[in-house]
Amino acid sequence: xxxxxxxxSLAGVLASVASAAxxxxxxxxxxxxTRGTVHAVMWAPWMGGWELPAPACHVGVFGWVVxxxxxxxxxxxxxxxxxxxxxxxxxAGAQQLALDLDTAGAGAEPVxxxxxxxx
Numbered sequence: 001x002x003x004x005x006x007x008x009s010l011a012g013v014l015a016s017v018a019s020a021a022x023x024x025x026x027x028x029x030x031x032x033x034t035r036g037t038v039h040a041v042m043w044a045p046w047m048g049g050w051e052l053p054a055p056a057c058h059v060g061v062f063g064w065v066v067x068x069x070x071x072x073x074x075x076x077x078x079x080x081x082x083x084x085x086x087x088x089x090x091x092a093g094a095q096q097l098a099l100d101l102d103t104a105g106a107g108a109e110p111v112x113x114x115x116x117x118x119x
Contacts, residue, residue: 006044011048018050023093025053032061038074040081057081 007015029038030053039055046052053069054102057080061068076082 014050015046018052021052024071029076031070031072033068038077039071039107040076057084
């Protein structure tokens with residue numbers, strides 16, 4: 001494969017979609033289809049470790065159809081985005097609290113995974 005050939009691998013396609021979305025939405029707000037409501041943008045986890053723009057209010061975007069999201073310089077009009085902690089440039093989960101996942105309980109022996117016996 002030459003340096004100028006497109007990367008048709010799945011990783012290459014995902015990187016291309018994520019990069020194009022990042023370029024389109026940098027410093028912008030978004031509208032979903034032609035609904036007219038302008039949302040603040042947050043970056044949400046997507047496939048392959050990439051992130052895509054999403055409404056900061058977490059309103060559903062059916063099927064992650066990237067072409068349904070349109071960048072706009074118009075001010076945010078979504079009431080949930082305006083009063084939420086999201087805002088432009090917010091990262092998904094930035095306000096997420098850590099969960100205590102200690103399931104062993106008081107006095108119980110911790111479960112350890114089996115070790116490999118190769119060698």
